[in-house]
Amino acid sequence: MSRILLIIGGGIAAYKSLDLIRELGRRGHTVTPVLTRAAEEFVTPLSASALSGQKVYRDLFDLTDEAEMGHIQLSRSADLIVVAPATADLMAKMAHGLCNDLASTLLLATDTPVMIAPAMNVRMWTHAATQRNLATLREDGIAVVGPDEGDMACGEYGPGRMAEPAAIAEAVNGALRNGPLAGKHVLITSGPTHEPIDPVRYIANRSSGAQGTALAEAVLALGGNVTFVTGPAAAARPSGARVVEVETARQMADAVQAALPADAAIFCAAVADWRVENASDLKMKKDGSGTLPALQFAENPDILATVSQGDNRPGIVIGFAAETHDVIANAQAKRARKGCDWIVANDVRPETGIMGGDENAAILVTADDVEEWPRLSKDQTARRIAARLAEELS
Structure with a gap:
């Protein structure tokens, strides 16, 4: 059984992350959710906790959590960190090493493999800044799943939809599998x-x-x-x-x-x-x-x-x-x-x-x-x- 640290970013696609918790659970993984402040506008800590069966982490300065499990330990306690949805803001922070909340601090403090599932408006996705950040993340060894092309919540159409939870879960399985082509x-x-x-x-x-x-x-x-x-x-x-x-x-x-x-x-x-x-x-x-x-x-x-x-x-x-x-x-x-x-x-x-x-x-x-x-x-x-x-x- 693998341990997944799931960072849920603040975008409309956050609702899919609840399905992703289910999909990962069906495949035998233990999921520990981390919600950004913006993510809480779309999904509740209670729903993420109920589906995962685990405590939800939200605040960098929660002294109780810091005493029980510091953010550095939390960032390194998983087999894989998954960011879904990975918003333009989170991708920018990751690419430039910025950290001003729990999610971004975890991502900077970790030596655990990281996979992101980007989700944003099509114009944000195709913007030169986002594409530069994406290239940087790939060069840093970050695995990327999606995004898909389709209708947006904003009414536009194009690339930027978060990959479906089942597809992300399969990518997670592939990343964790210690197969004969591992490292190739x-x-x-x-x-x-x-x-x-x-x-x-x-x-x-x-x-x-x-x-x-x-x-x-x-x-x-x-x-x-x-x-x-x-x-x-x-x-x-x-x-x-x-x-x-x-x-x-x-x-x-x-x-x-x-x-x-x-x-x-x-x-x-x-x-x-x-x-x-x-x-x-x-x-x-x-x-x-x-x-x-x-x-x-x-x-x-x-x-x-x-x-x-x-x-x-x-x-x-x-x-x-x-x-x-x-x-x-x-x-x-x-x-x-x-x-x-x-x-x-x-x-x-x-x-x-x-x-x-x-x-x-x-x-x-x-x-x-x-x-x-x-x-x-x-x-x-x-x-x-x-x-x-x-x-x-x-």
Whole structure:
């Protein structure tokens, strides 16, 4: 049974923290709540205490609490500190080492791992100051869950909703799990890339990003730390991973380089081989003459080859090959050409339903072997790959 110190910040999403206490309790964790003054405007200490079965801490200068358990001891008595919701104010205090109440003092005095679930108005979330603070917290090793995109209590729509309690609880389980990938940094790319033709049109493919998300969740479940670089995929983003959103192949290449070094890299994204070199800044219009636009193409960066053959190469590099014919031969040739360790190949002819579907029929190609796996769900395929990766890294 793990001990969680749950810091509840002062935002409308605080009501979700009561559900989070339930979710963590169902998973066998003991939860000690800490409420900020602002949080008490949304939830009561009595409700948090009733759900957790534990005393609720509120005041830095409560002499009784200081005698029984000083704030430094309290900050270090847990296996994990979770801040949910993590407001813009709390994130700013954490990033700059400020402490003027119990919650911020606990966070500064601790050497316990910390996970935050941000929640705020979309404009506050996208503000440059918040993004700077977020980058600082990630560099400091703070795990981040969410935020989700959706309707706001203020009537706006966009990123800033606190992740759902079940997703946070699963991320907590992943963070606490002492699995075979504990302490390992795994870089995963996912989804399609969009290559602009003009401001409203682009070239893309049918990748849903489902296999990439499943891989990230499988690695997280084995205790790994995941940087998840994704194009504009339909699939949900993995809770507990550091998520980097990109659009084009060149943006993905830059994000991958920025995420290195890593112990392993899994390149699951369906990256466009070419981009439109003469993309228009204005929407292309038909003029009635029947003249078609002349699109000129240029090659995109070869991300897999660059990382496989680079100076900052991860210990294990895994590529994916989506093929419509000669699947094994093409995968073997790709592995040799790119210089990666493994290729996970699949037949993506339309009749297979694999690209954009819920299942995969993977073929694992290594330097010495070819393994044809049965048709499995993408979650099952991901777990097999993650387990093999853990064996290799051990």
